[in-house]
Amino acid sequence: MMRRLGPADYRDMPWKNGGGVTRELLKLPHPSDPARFLARLSIATVGAPGPFSLFPGVDRTLMLLDGAGMVLSIRGAQEVVLDRRWQPFAFPGEAEIHCQLLGGPVRDFNLMVDRAVAxxxxxxxxxxxxxxxxxxxxxxxxxxxxxxxxxxxxxxxxxxxxxxxxxxxxxxxxxxxxxxxxxxxxxxxxxxx
Known part of the structure; x- marks a missing residue:
């Protein structure tokens, strides 16, 4: 099976915490829970500092696409600086993270997957x-x-x-x-x- 998708197929979705909007590229359905997803690809525009949405049980990978970058303050861990394009950073979705922008809005690429099934x-x-x-x-x-x-x-x-x-x-x-x-x-x- 092969499916090609473009901007006309994507949809804008509010962040789980209400802090912004993400462009959902693709969402694969969960095999047993219609309220969850198996995997999701999206691109978010981050225009202001603030907390990340929490996604318990989800493994996340984030990478900077455009902008000066951001600093992620992760509770119980060191800060992570994402200031280079196309450098993936993986973290658990339940981690409490606060984002600080380094110099204006950024766009980032997000991969999320339910770790219990994939x-x-x-x-x-x-x-x-x-x-x-x-x-x-x-x-x-x-x-x-x-x-x-x-x-x-x-x-x-x-x-x-x-x-x-x-x-x-x-x-x-x-x-x-x-x-x-x-x-x-x-x-x-x-x-x-």
Whole structure:
């Protein structure tokens, strides 16, 4: 199964804590609880300092897309500075985190997965002009283009487009002009493929 998504398919959703709005790129349904999600990809604009929404039982990965960055104060841990684009940072959704902006609004990419039913990894793939890269298949693979254009299957994907693949064989990514792609591998223990 392969599905291609673009900005017309995305939807704006209020933050769980009411502090802002996120653009939901894709939400995979939970296998047993319709009130939850299995996994979710989104892009949020953070315009002011404040607390993160709490998501107990959810593993989160966040990375800066645009802006000067932010400092995350995590209760019981050291502060984390996110000031470099496309550098993933993973943390538990139940962690109490306060965000301080380093210099104005930022946009960030969010991956969330229910840890009781799945595990996910986020890799940022950089392709030079004319470059190729082969990614392992199996499970669920989600590709989101951060910069440039990339060919996987069919017409090239452009910036802000997402490709959702179920149980693919290995994937050959190619870019004529160069590209940066967020590649998510989602695995469900006990699931086939």
């Amino acid at each position: 595990q996910a990894s986020l890799e940022v793939v950089h392709l030079a002009p004319g470059g190729t890269r082969t990614l392992a298949g199996a499970g669920t693979v989600l590709l989101h283009v951060l910069d440039g254009r990339v060919s996987v299957a069919g017409p090239p994907l452009a910036v802000e487009e997402t490709l959702w693949l179920e149980a693919p064989e290995s994937l050959a990514l190619r870019s004529e002009e160069g590209a940066v792609v967020a590649a998510v591998h989602l695995r469900r223990p006990g699931a086939q493929g």
